[in-house]
Amino acid sequence: MSTRTRAATAVFLAATASLAAGCSAGAPTPAAEATASAPAPTTSPSVALPPVTATVPPTTTANPPTGVPSPAPAPPFTADAYVSPVSVATAWMTQWCSSDWRQPRNDNVQRAAALQTSFAAAADLAAGDSEGAYRQMQDMKVSSACDHVTAEVDPEAPAGQNRVFVIVTANRTRMADGRPFQTAPESSTRAVVRQTDGRWLVDVAVDAG
Template sequence: MTRRPTQLLLATLVLTVTVGGCSNQNHTEAPPPSGSPPAPPTTQGQFTLPPVSPITPTSANAAPTGIPPAVAPPQVDAAPFNDPLRVTTAWMRQFCQTDFMEPINENLSRAATYATPAATAADITRGDTTQSYQQMQQQKLATRCDQVEASINPEAPATPSMVYVQVSAARTQLADGRPFQRLPLASTRRVVRGGDGRWLVDSAVDAG
């Protein structure tokens, strides 16, 4: 018995569908040829984040929900210099913020507005080196700070022209504009009153 062309066409379609369905269910990709290079590692935004230890969320270092705004440059305003706490807070806002697009140790140059020359010189000796600054630029690192607080240490000696101030901030670390870690920053500073009546941040008395 000779099949009609329509019957032959239907039989061919049925066979094609059946074979194709089985092929999809049992398909496995062949392993890459010997000597083929491995797939490149996945990076975020074409850069590799610096290694960071996992953070256990607490009230002090909980993961940031947003990025603090960039701090404004120092202003020629006499108000902060009239009070040791205000001048230390203004100093910390400049000291705490860094950016890979700024010159090396620019945060210390900005903070110098509120500090003694001796304190600024000491901070620069402990600041970024050429090597660490190059790494900062390569990884596009920056920091932003908020929750800046200052208080006079009641247990430290104090005079009308010298007090010890404890200052702290929450520092958000960024890589290429994206936050990846939030850490506390704290320091105790001697704050002195000069002959012109202005309070200035002086030397650190801890490693903060």
């Protein structure tokens, strides 16, 4: 499973004094070629906000945002999104990384589910925002969006005709009431599997170590 980017989290905590940002990265463990889903991850990319009592401070020079990325395009997705492990992982990260306090809870996970196996979608939804965290996001009007999304097949991981491991990254900008206050990298390693109809779908996050 992907690990947290501690440096980005430290900057985020210092800037907000009340928000917590999750960021994952990891290297896959060896796995046999298969189209079946792997066991559910112990963690999954999600945003869980602790109770807050202060407003979000202005952006500092130590933590400058890159701007406000465009919102993720709405599904349905074209067939091009499913033609390769890289294309589907890129489309998945673009959807998962974009959230809006005005949308239903875990709306980003629901949108990204169209690019995933059913097992991975269920695992990500189960690890998504709690009702309490969602209410806090609404109270603070917190949204996020990503740009500079990239994906590549992990050259050090086992690969087969129907199963590969993809490292997908992005820059995620968080906003409070439309004002950007933090930009930090996101990274996740995902199994990606080919279905019998030829489509590639993102599977569960890969355990680290």
